[in-house]
Amino acid sequence: MINTAGSVERAQAIAKKALAGELDPLMACRDLAALRAGLVTVPEGTLDVFVAIASEIDDLPLGSERELWAAEVLETKDAEAADYRGRVSSVVSTALRELLVALKPEEWAPGDP
Amino acid sequence: MFDGSGASEHSAAGPSAAPKSSEVNREGGAGATGQNSGGVGPGERVSDADLKNTAGPYDARAVAPVNHHVLNQAAAGVDDSHEMWDGAAAVIFTVATVVTGPGELIGLGAEGAANAASGARLARALAYEESSAAGVAELLAGGGKVIAGPGARAELRVAGKLASEYGGSAADWVKVTSTGSGPVQIHAYRNVVTGFLTDLKSIIP
Numbered sequence: 024m025i026n027t028a029g030s031v032e033r034a035q036a037i038a039k040k041a042l043a044g045e046l047d048p049l050m051a052c053r054d055l056a057a058l059r060a061g062l063v064t065v066p067e068g069t070l071d072v073f074v075a076i077a078s079e080i081d082d083l084p085l086g087s088e089r090e091l092w093a094a095e096v097l098e099t100k101d102a103e104a105a106d107y108r109g110r111v112s113s114v115v116s117t118a119l120r121e122l123l124v125a126l127k128p129e130e131w132a133p134g135d136p
Numbered sequence: 137m138f139d140g141s142g143a144s145e146h147s148a149a150g151p152s153a154a155p156k157s158s159e160v161n162r163e164g165g166a167g168a169t170g171q172n173s174g175g176v177g178p179g180e181r182v183s184d185a186d187l188k189n190t191a192g193p194y195d196a197r198a199v200a201p202v203n204h205h206v207l208n209q210a211a212a213g214v215d216d217s218h219e220m221w222d223g224a225a226a227v228i229f230t231v232a233t234v235v236t237g238p239g240e241l242i243g244l245g246a247e248g249a250a251n252a253a254s255g256a257r258l259a260r261a262l263a264y265e266e267s268s269a270a271g272v273a274e275l276l277a278g279g280g281k282v283i284a285g286p287g288a289r290a291e292l293r294v295a296g297k298l299a300s301e302y303g304g305s306a307a308d309w310v311k312v313t314s315t316g317s318g319p320v321q322i323h324a325y326r327n328v329v330t331g332f333l334t335d336l337k338s339i340i341p
Contacts, residue, residue, distance in 0.1 A: 059341055071281075071290070075283035075284040075289075075290035075311060078283070078313075079292065079293040081337075103293070111290060111291055114290060118289070
């Protein structure tokens with residue numbers, strides 16, 4: 024079993040952007056959970072973080088689906104997302120680093136970036 | 137037959153309209169006793185006795201002949217005996233086979249690729265269904281893996297809501313996933329104290 028090349032590149036880009044603050048960590052979890060089948064060298068415990076959080080937020084309008092939601096509901100949902108984002112940001116950051124190490128161990132150390 | 141009257145002869149009877157060999161076995165089918173001897177052999181006609189025992193007015197002589205709605209308008213005197221229709225079906229099949237090829241006729245020719253794709257879709261749908269069923273069964277049996285909540289790295293987002301809605305404390309609730317290798321995973325919330333399972337959903341990795 025090997026990683027899927029496209030999945031590795033996409034996962035690395037997502038993780039780097041999320042760690043750099045350029046991507047919502049919740050959205051990163053959602054995207055990475057979708058790529059997990061192609062990330063076989065990433066530890067299961069790491070992938071479980073993304074999968075679990077993606078599962079927890081699948082009723083939150085975070086992406087392009089936002090335009091389909093009513094403004095007053097978005098306000099409530101955004102507050103819920105912000106609350107959960109704050110509660111999981113630390114574990115997500117750790118998992119993102121683990122992912123980068125697993126995919127490119129020679130370029131990443133657990134303390135980076 | 138097709139006119140709904142049950143009559144199978146045609147008023148504009150030409151030579152072919154008369155049932156073939158219609159009188160040969162009409163009486164013989166029921167036997168000497170007049171009872172149903174059971175079954176009609178090749179070339180035989182259904183006996184009057186049998187016809188009287190049927191629910192419909194199948195005895196052509198008992199009902200006034202009616203023109204065939206479609207065929208007799210185009211060609212008066214079309215024979216609609218079963219021999220004619222058997223023959224017609226054979227001709228149609230033969231022509232269709234010659235024109236389209238037997239494989240294509242039954243869906244293995246020009247449409248073969250489409251049918252193969254349908255088969256693949258059906259196989260995938262079956263795999264999804266089996267995977268879902270296995271995942272649900274696993275979780276209902278108390279199995280699965282905790283991926284959020286106490287005992288996992290990720291925090292539950294709605295633990296408090298689950299506790300207020302279903303009981304227990306927020307710390308009693310976890311998110312579990314099925315662990316099979318199929319194409320579908322089942323996620324659900326479980327109360328670890330009572331084993332109560334709720335909000336099952338299927339996840340396609």
